[in-house]
Amino acid sequence: xxxxxxxxxxxxxxxxxxxxxxxxxxxxxxxxxxxxxxxxxxxxxxxxxxxxxxxxxxxxxxxx
Amino acid sequence: xxxxxxxxxxxxxxxxxxxxxxxxxxxxxxxxxxxxxxxxxxxxxxxxxxxxxxxxxxxxxxxxxxxxxxxxxxxxxxxxxxxxxxxxxxxxxxxxxxxxxxxxxxxxxxxxxxxxxxxxxxxxxxxxxxxxxxxxxxxxxxxxxxxxxxxxxxxxxxxxxxxxxxxxxxxxxxxxxxxxxxxxxxxxxxxxxxxxxxxxxxxxxxxxxxxxxxxxxxxxxxxxxxxxxxxxxxxxxxxxxxxxxxxxxxxxxxxxxxxxxxxxxxxxxxxxxxxxxxxxxxxxxxxxxxxxxxxxxxxxxxxxxxxxxxxxxxxxxxxxxxxxxxxxxxxxxxxxxxxxxxxxxxxxxxxxxxxxxxxxxxxxxxxxxxxxxxxxxxxxxxxxxxxxxxxxxxxxxxxxxxxxx
Numbered sequence: 195x196x197x198x199x200x201x202x203x204x205x206x207x208x209x210x211x212x213x214x215x216x217x218x219x220x221x222x223x224x225x226x227x228x229x230x231x232x233x234x235x236x237x238x239x240x241x242x243x244x245x246x247x248x249x250x251x252x253x254x255x256x257x258x
Numbered sequence: 259x260x261x262x263x264x265x266x267x268x269x270x271x272x273x274x275x276x277x278x279x280x281x282x283x284x285x286x287x288x289x290x291x292x293x294x295x296x297x298x299x300x301x302x303x304x305x306x307x308x309x310x311x312x313x314x315x316x317x318x319x320x321x322x323x324x325x326x327x328x329x330x331x332x333x334x335x336x337x338x339x340x341x342x343x344x345x346x347x348x349x350x351x352x353x354x355x356x357x358x359x360x361x362x363x364x365x366x367x368x369x370x371x372x373x374x375x376x377x378x379x380x381x382x383x384x385x386x387x388x389x390x391x392x393x394x395x396x397x398x399x400x401x402x403x404x405x406x407x408x409x410x411x412x413x414x415x416x417x418x419x420x421x422x423x424x425x426x427x428x429x430x431x432x433x434x435x436x437x438x439x440x441x442x443x444x445x446x447x448x449x450x451x452x453x454x455x456x457x458x459x460x461x462x463x464x465x466x467x468x469x470x471x472x473x474x475x476x477x478x479x480x481x482x483x484x485x486x487x488x489x490x491x492x493x494x495x496x497x498x499x500x501x502x503x504x505x506x507x508x509x510x511x512x513x514x515x516x517x518x519x520x521x522x523x524x525x526x527x528x529x530x531x532x533x534x535x536x537x538x539x540x541x542x543x544x545x546x547x548x549x550x551x552x553x554x555x556x557x558x559x560x561x562x563x564x565x566x567x568x569x570x571x572x573x574x575x576x577x578x579x580x581x582x583x584x585x586x587x588x589x590x591x592x593x594x595x596x597x598x599x600x601x602x603x604x605x606x607x608x609x610x611x612x613x614x615x616x617x618x619x620x621x622x623x624x625x626x627x628x629x630x631x632x633x634x635x636x637x638x639x640x641x642x643x644x645x646x647x648x649x650x651x652x653x654x655x656x657x658x659x660x661x662x663x
């Protein structure tokens with residue numbers, strides 16, 4: 195799995211961090227999402243799919 | 259034309275008597291009929307009702323759909339709100355890029371880590387209010403004694419608004435979000451709140467403290483990015499939004515849980531934060547207190563759900579019925595704290611999704627996992643059919659929740 199975050203689209207809702215703290219974090223200055231890894235482990239894959247599904251700004255893209 | 263108009267279903271319809279936690283049956287009938295259909299509003303305007311979950315998410319995240327209430331076809335909630343919208347525009351009624359610029363100024367304190375760091379302070383607030391409640395007379399009104407002060411104290415601390423002024427801003431917040439407020443009442447409430455905050459921002463510029471208004475005063479007003487007035491308007495939005503929503507979730511959630519004593523007991527005895535977090539998501543889905551439909555207007559022709567929405571036409575999106583759609587949530591009218599409800603749209607969807615949702619979640623997690631544990635015998639001190647529900651509010655809830663223990 196390969197994951198990307200479009201920081202221009204991101205609205206800083208933090209939903210991705212709630213879904214997967216292992217893969218997503220937020221910038222201190224404005225809460226915009228940052229990736230901790232762009233190749234999540236198999237164990238995190240389901241949580242990353244959940245993050246993409248609930249992202250209100252459709253800013254998370256996954257390539258399986 | 260007149261004939262067509264009167265044939266269109268009026269929106270919003272009433273909830274069924276005896277089913278105060280369920281959306282109006284008429285809205286759900288429209289949802290079963292078609293994902294997109296015409297309705298008639300208070301001013302005889304006839305916007306589109308987008309009723310189904312998938313189409314709502316699609317529209318709320320579509321850049322051709324605008325939240326700008328100054329546009330001609332925008333379906334206003336009421337005459338009072340229409341009057342207000344003309345005056346002070348906040349970023350919830352702007353489109354990108356203007357919306358993103360302003361929203362990003364205030365997202366940092368709502369980041370997950372920052373909100374988690376507030377847990378001990380919120381826990382202290384909740385514990386203190388329960389101490390006071392238990393020391394006071396019973397029955398007591400849970401709304402005034404607990405549900406309203408919790409978010410009020412939290413948002414005041416975050417913004418740097420003196421809690422001592424809470425009577426003033428709670429009264430004005432109520433008038434702002436009541437659908438029955440006249441245009442004059444609504445405007446007056448807004449002017450009072452903005453004037454109050456503008457003066458407060460002025461003080462923060464001279465004597466900054468460790469709070470959001472001080473930070474924004476220094477970073478945005480002192481640098482000329484925002485005027486003092488613009489910051490006051492933004493502060494007013496956060497203050498009002500931080501109050502009524504969480505307060506209503508606390509009181510209405512408690513009313514709902516008292517009707518499901520088995521689930522209340524599970525929540526009370528839970529040591530697993532995941533169970534508590536899941537219960538919060540389910541209560542958000544089940545109650546969807548922002549119940550009068552998100553409002554938008556099309557800026558281009560859009561095909562959706564078998565209909566063509568023309569440029570300039572209004573769109574109403576009632577998320578409460580999307581969260582009760584059987585294709586999306588099995589047995590949707592059942593409150594089930596074990597369900598995975600995380601895909602609910604109680605906070606909306608798209609770029610305008612609730613900014614304060616991480617804070618609301620943490621407040622609700624702490625409240626639901628503390629209140630029933632501290633007061634295990636908590637019970638309604640009135641018959642349910644005597645409770646007064648906020649049918650006239652933009653945000654649903656109960657006016658009072660008499661409880662005893």
